[in-house]
Amino acid sequence: MTQRNGSAGHLGDDTREPGGPLSRRGLMRWAGVAGLGTAGSALLPGAVPDARAGSTAAAPDVAAVAPPVFDPIRPPAVPLAVRSPYLSAWLPADGAAGTWPVFWTGRTTAMTGIARVDGVPYLFLGAPNVPGQVLRGMAQRSLTVTATRSRYLFEAAGVELALTFLSPVEPGDLRRQSMPLSYLTAEVRSRDGRAHDVTVYFDISGEWAHGDAGTKIRWARESVSGPGATTVTALSFTPDAPQPLGENGDMATWGTVVWNATDRPGLTWQIGADTTVRAAAVKDGELAGTADPDQPRRINDNWPVFAFNFDLGSVHRSTETAVLSVGHVREPAVSYLGTPLPPLWRSYWPSWQRMAAFFHADAADASRRTAALDRKVKRDATAAGGPKYAALCALSLRQAYAGTELVSRDGKPWAFLKEISSDGNVSTIDVTYPAMPVFLHTDPAYLGLLLAPMLDYPEHGGWPKTFAEHDLGSSYPNAAGHNDGNEEDMPVEESANMLIMCAAYLARADSATARAFAGEHYRVLRQWADYLVDNALDPGYQNQTDDFTGFIGHSANLALKGILGIGAMSRVAAAAGRTADAARYRSTARDYAAQWADKAQDTTRDHLKLAYDQPGTWSLKYNGYPDALLGLGLVPESVAAEEAAWYATQANPYGIPLDVRHAYTKGDWEMWTAAWLRAHPVSGYLVDALYDFAHTTPSRVPFTDWYDTVANKQSGFQARPVVGGVFALLTLDR
CATH class of the missing domain: 1.50.10.10 (Glycosyltransferase)
Structure with a gap:
């Protein structure tokens, strides 16, 4: 177990092109939202535009906003989608707004979250550039970490948004444990007793597909039917010239990133340039339902993003929910002594589309199962070593399992690490x-x-x-x-x-x-x-x-x-x-x-x-x-x-x-x-x-x-x- 040169100890910095000035991606990271720090005060409700382009000044009441509560621990980096060696997304900051999620190496794997409340956009995740917009930020009230999930609570303009990243751990259930997918759920409710028109926007970038932003990728959109009445809209993208069983910067050079949403009234989607797609969601509260035909193209060529927008309508007494998932599917999964081995999930589903549809149909039950596991880990760990020990166990479970994956070898399950x-x-x-x-x-x-x-x-x-x-x-x-x-x-x-x-x-x-x-x-x-x-x-x-x-x-x-x-x-x-x-x-x-x-x-x-x-x-x-x-x-x-x-x-x-x-x-x-x-x-x-x-x-x-x-x-x-x-x-x- 030796330390690989340059592979550990520092977050990656992809803000500069080799030997050159700040790249466009770098500008997005550092200047895309005015005044961004780590969920800095300029993002909080009450921030007002400054006369200088690209900056924001805080309103007088911003200082009174309480800092977020971390329960039971403030993670060094927050586990988001942490499910396998190649599905490993983290937030290396206290605040979700103002910082891009990253692969475990520190390389940006952009994910954006924007909520429109009564027509006003608020950022709650990522550090996007939206032309002509100075985004205000939702106040992050808390972050709760359990063994299987990270749950953020945001608030703005009388509306509360609970954002949950759930990476299931399924003891004793190889079928479910084999799925290289992770849930993302947004739950919105009114806090002030009034009705509010709310939309919630999410996107991920092509950076999830490869460690080299100059790599060309292809994409697709399809509708998939699942068990019961579940239907899923799936946006997927993959390297145009995959290199099976290879890595670039510890990311896979083959396989498909799958980004899915459970269909519900008001759901729209779009695949296109980041600035174009995000601007449409912020301005119109909906997306065009189109895929940019200019493919394949490089990840850093107008930064294609894969976006969903949920128009939740008038949110009042009841909670409105949007369910998404992200995954990385690869065939073969590994090679053993020269023989390619398929992922174990292939023993249960004929395609990733069928697996993703099952995953979404199983969302409610998965939430209940993993919540029971969370409670058990907390209860047992507290009894064994106290509340701080329970917090360490909560922080460790997903990371430990995500270093492994299940494969099929001659019809029998094996696990590699x-x-x-x-x-x-x-x-x-x-x-x-x-x-x-x-x-x-x-x-x-x-x-x-x-x-x-x-x-x-x-x-x-x-x-x-x-x-x-x-x-x-x-x-x-x-x-x-x-x-x-x-x-x-x-x-x-x-x-x-x-x-x-x-x-x-x-x-x-x-x-x-x-x-x-x-x-x-x-x-x-x-x-x-x-x-x-x-x-x-x-x-x-x-x-x-x-x-x-x-x-x-x-x-x-x-x-x-x-x-x-x-x-x-x-x-x-x-x-x-x-x-x-x-x-x-x-x-x-x-x-x-x-x-x-x-x-x-x-x-x-x-x-x-x-x-x-x-x-x-x-x-x-x-x-x-x-x-x-x-x-x-x-x-x-x-x-x-x-x-x-x-x-x-x-x-x-x-x-x-x-x-x-x-x-x-x-x-x-x-x-x-x-x-x-x-x-x-x-x-x-x-x-x-x-x-x-x-x-x-x-x-x-x-x-x-x-x-x-x-x-x-x-x-x-x-x-x-x-x-x-x-x-x-x-x-x-x-």
């Missing part, structure tokens, strides 16, 4: 490992689907080494393997990771499933366990998951992981009915754990060392968590108490460093440590510190796992599925 923002590898084992807790808590069977290709490759795919592989391919979505053995080897790391994940999965499977799984994969799991028996007690000079810290010899934390991996193998052997093997691995693990506790002890006898041969050092022994997770009882309680007390003396304002060498830490490992040491006060500190970082950091990127505990800033990485590790505390209460 992308190592987002670090190396871009396919199904990296030491990225799946820290994410494991979220799947164990919400849907253990999903973890089984993630493990399936990781086990198939060494069993049938040509992996040549005796220890577990690091990943299934150097660059997502191509799981090409490493049959030449040329990869980022982490022998003890990955072998132990696989054994621990398999044992955790087996502990949550029914007995028949556990027995079949353990038997099917016993040969390779025993091979890895035997490697650990030979190498885990003292790993020597090996690479490990925190490779950005550099190689380290005789790592105490890596040794602990290897020993617990041997202990995990005893559980695998028991599930397979191999009682003699189970006893042998259990005995070995106990013997090694006793030696480890002595070898790792510092000369001061008050904490464990970073490495056996480095007295006076220390590190977070987050690998103690699997001991608690699996109930192995290998780490003495006295050692856990000693470490907990020591960590409390090393705390910085925003967390505890990963080790003595740096001020940075990893949030996933902090939560693993908090779970391991949950009986000690330092556990609560770790939760509070990570919450405070996420809630206040100026690094406005999708939740990073690697940050500085003093500077309160991102050190690297963003949007990675490893934030599933936040759920570690929840996995201990079964």
Whole structure:
């Protein structure tokens, strides 16, 4: 897991053409709406045009408008449509008006929202340029984040607009979980008791289709019938010359962006140049129902947008609702050892159009199901770690699942994971490992689907080494393997990771499933366990998951992981009915754990060392968590108490460093440590510190796992599925 040059740490800046002045897109970002900041005061109701072109002055009462409320957390970047490695849209600001949504890399994926109230337009989303208009902004009253949705509440001119971005997570329902689609719902009501004529406009730009704005795209409009009486208007666009199974700036170079609206009275649509389409909606309150014939054309050639306008009529006592969805569909989804694999949704629907129609017909039920999941996550997480812990779980769930996707392999479901923002590898084992807790808590069977290709490759795919592989391919979505053995080897790391994940999965499977799984994969799991028996007690000079810290010899934390991996193998052997093997691995693990506790002890006898041969050092022994997770009882309680007390003396304002060498830490490992040491006060500190970082950091990127505990800033990485590790505390209460 190495950091890719230039891929993490900063939001992208596409405001300038190479070597030139501000581009037209840049002008739209910075001057399209007068006086824009991050939902600055010039956007609030009461703002009045200034005599200078392109500026706005605030009316005297603007200062009295209360800032928005964030419940239960102010996200570093707000998850909008976050559903898969290629459907990943975020808002990197507190306010939705005045900032473009972005792909996880920081590249603009423009989305615009404008409401007309009694003929007056108000901006609530994005930073559009509307010729001849100085848009006022709706006041953003609140942002509520749950496990599956982000809900904004806006107000202007006596009207309230609730804007909900819902990216469903559907435990136990592979059909629904396989859909690479996300909902957007606008609900409008009168707040002042009066009737108001309201229209709501949305568009997205061609930037959603490709990482290069010079790419030519094609588009289409169609009407699709769904279950019951549901009909959907679908606007879609795709690269004119797609490159299957490729990426540009981490965005897919093939596939189709689908932008859909549930039909209702007053719905109109249009595909055309951004300034033309937006101006029509603002001026007329409706769209022409036409598609610009000038295609294919470059994304940045008059910036084609795909727009819907909902004329909601006279809004008074009842709430009027508009339902949209956005998605990214690709066929094939990935390649495994040279064979293209279709997305799993193709097993249920013959086309994306039929899938989208089902998705819209299912909207109300999906909202109820996911609301129930939201409540469960909040309830369980609050009980396990308090309200701040519940907030972290809410922020993490969508991001963790969106790093994965479901495919069909010979008619069976598999799940692949992308190592987002670090190396871009396919199904990296030491990225799946820290994410494991979220799947164990919400849907253990999903973890089984993630493990399936990781086990198939060494069993049938040509992996040549005796220890577990690091990943299934150097660059997502191509799981090409490493049959030449040329990869980022982490022998003890990955072998132990696989054994621990398999044992955790087996502990949550029914007995028949556990027995079949353990038997099917016993040969390779025993091979890895035997490697650990030979190498885990003292790993020597090996690479490990925190490779950005550099190689380290005789790592105490890596040794602990290897020993617990041997202990995990005893559980695998028991599930397979191999009682003699189970006893042998259990005995070995106990013997090694006793030696480890002595070898790792510092000369001061008050904490464990970073490495056996480095007295006076220390590190977070987050690998103690699997001991608690699996109930192995290998780490003495006295050692856990000693470490907990020591960590409390090393705390910085925003967390505890990963080790003595740096001020940075990893949030996933902090939560693993908090779970391991949950009986000690330092556990609560770790939760509070990570919450405070996420809630206040100026690094406005999708939740990073690697940050500085003093500077309160991102050190690297963003949007990675490893934030599933936040759920570690929840996995201990079964």
